[in-house]
Amino acid sequence: MTEMILLDPVRVLVGPDQPLQEQGAALLCEGRLEALGEQAREAARSAGIASRAAGHQLLAPCLVDVHSYLPEPFQSRGETLESLVRSAAAGGYGQFALLPKASGNRRERPDRLRGFVLSGCDVAVHLWAGFSEEGKGEQLTAHADLIEAGAVGLSDGDSMPPIPLLDRALTLGESGSSPVLIPPLDAVLRGEGLLREGPEALRAGWPTDPLSSETLPLSQLAQLQQEHQQRKLILMGLSTAAGVDLLQRSPLPPAATVSWWHVLTSNSSNAATAASWFVSPSLGNRRDRDALIEGLSTGLIQAIAVNASPLDDEECLLPPDQRQRGIAGHQHVLPSLWQALVVSKGWTAEHLWDVLSFGPARLLGVEEERLIPGSNRWLLFDPEVIWTPTRSDPWASRAANQPCLNRPLSGRVLRCGLRTPASPAD
Template identity: 45%
Template sequence: MPSEILIRPLWLHQVQLLAGPGQAMVTGDALIDTDGALLAWGEEATRQAASLELSPTSAEGWLLAPSLVDPHSVLEQPLGGRAEDLDSLAAAAAAGGYGTVGLLPWATPWRDRPERLGLRWPAPMALALWGSFSQEGADQELAAHRDQLDAGAIGLACSDQTPPLALLERGLLLAEMGSQPVLVAPRDASLTGGGFVRESVEALRAGWPPDPVLSETLPLQGLLTLAELRPAVKLVLMNLSTAAGTALVRQARRRPQATVGWWHLLADSGNLDPTAEGWRLRPSLGSPEDREGLILGLAEGVITAVAVHHLPLDAEEQLLPLDQRRPGLAGHHGLVLPLLWQELVQARGWPVERLWQALSWGGSELLGRGPEQLSPGSRRWLLFDPHHAWTWEPEQSPSQAANHPLAGQTIRGGVRASGLLPATQWRL
């Protein structure tokens, strides 16, 4: 149940603490103010709590760690959107422990001009806006790169497929982006053949239209060549989705940074129920071998960060047949961290630090920001309980999206509290 209004500081006793990158996880106490600010941890927290005559809250097995970072997601209508708006996205992200979300320029109107880059969230939430590589995302003419970056864009992003290499090369040669990233999807829509599940034995058995691996690997080869020829440009690969693509990046002489969508690490054409939500994605959902290859690439650092790539659909669009529906999946509110914790930490034995590298610090690095870390006075922290069991009911989520996966299922692990949320929403 949600907590009552916090009238005295919260004393967490024997919580696991992960302060930041390069720091070992330790067990100790933490003290949190009534407004959600982290006051102290370790012996200093114990001393201050004792001086205030507080009663401790047992937090054994819980984790206090920096907030998460989503390097790219989609918000098409920030004001009055039927599927999601700026406020509902912020609330959903905060509930899932995400303190920073990078927004792609994919919107109506397309965010390719300085005057369209004025979106903000109140502190402690942070909104990072990608500018557009081409005008209207049409891959015909270059957008005004320097104007967008001067207006606050954190980098330049293309659409959901690789633009013509001649256009991409021209933009990289002009190099108005300087050291800021250029985000490109290694995908050629003309090679998909209309398929939307990656070609595999499992996809053929299920009767899904197959999307050949070549639709990723062929454009990826061109992008890797460009990355080698233009070493001064920070080229970033968006949403790797195949084992073959990951292997190409691993073997590259100059390896660019890359992201992977969270759902591609959890679901594949061999383990997802045919009636479940989560089949219609772009890039396409992969085979079991693809999923294993992506997880290995993430573990090795070949893939830099996990993206939520939240792409919400409204209830009306969600009623369309699968092959007529736009591809995309919603996911910020409370799903990414617990599901990846169970898959990577519990099932595969990943250290917690490696998971945070994938979900937080890698995203900060990609966005050109300093890594998230616990600091006195900060509200950018989360308290995660890996054993908390709860039922996922999308209608109870602040997100308005209708295309969340796993509705009605029991989820193990949850964010108990966060400085991103008001204390009335904490579950202690």
């Protein structure tokens, strides 16, 4: 028998530039959104379906992740494409874009963009193609061919190409209207630095990362955007108050993203642990975090990215200063940011969705997510549910470096209409 559920009342966010409906109604059937509002109520009455009160829950469009890593998508002891798709959908993500990695999966030729479409799966996987050959910043890849083959844009991941090569690529314009994603990061200036310079980093005793490793390249990138106004340059992972200030003073600031972990915490947070401190870009202090949130509030920063960089158990056994930087956990993003921004900062649900779904989609140049009757692209979020993420959950990420594991979180995506590959435990 086909199960139909009428949520009435329920909070409903249909799409961008539309107000939140506090007393909405939604009719769901086997993962499909049948109807909204009065049409949902009328259809339910005709079918003799009783309503289920969910006034504190939120029915909303799926989320979009602008950039994350997946080093070994098809054969890995840890995270694979299938496990990432499952965990991302369980966290409400209907789309995510994968960055090229320094070793393997460089995606520098059109044929390397194949194989990422999973059968019976509604989660859209976008691919950033390599900006330069082998990520060395010496020779450009065939930008036009890669875009034509389906790449969402061009990037060398967390490596910033030399300014002359960037200038050449933007002048040639083979990327067309597709985005070029570049981190404002001078790796030489950062050196072995693990935390942004300041009293907190000094007290922790770890090597520090100077502000100039972000501000100097950011100034150059902002100038490039001004000289190439027809190109779509995106700053990947803004992380400092100084960087926000520079961007604000730019006559024509490039678009920018920020990692969810930089919005959520800082290197002065009591909740920060050695495992979750070491990310790229380096984690800053409370002032940096406050400035990033303000940048999101004003629209200076358009998207919060997950920027996941999953590690397996063996990699996590290495000392923090000897392993790859990064954290993972798509399922933990919405609950954490709801508490940090909606509950603590007074943000509206509409504003949060603008930086977690609609803004990211616009940066990627893809269609914005919205609730459409007949579609299964929706999520149901309950901000009051308290749960404890564990790796034993069959829908959890396989990554070992998830900072929210085994501690209570408030808020959870209860259901998502997206189809995903079956879990091994099913």
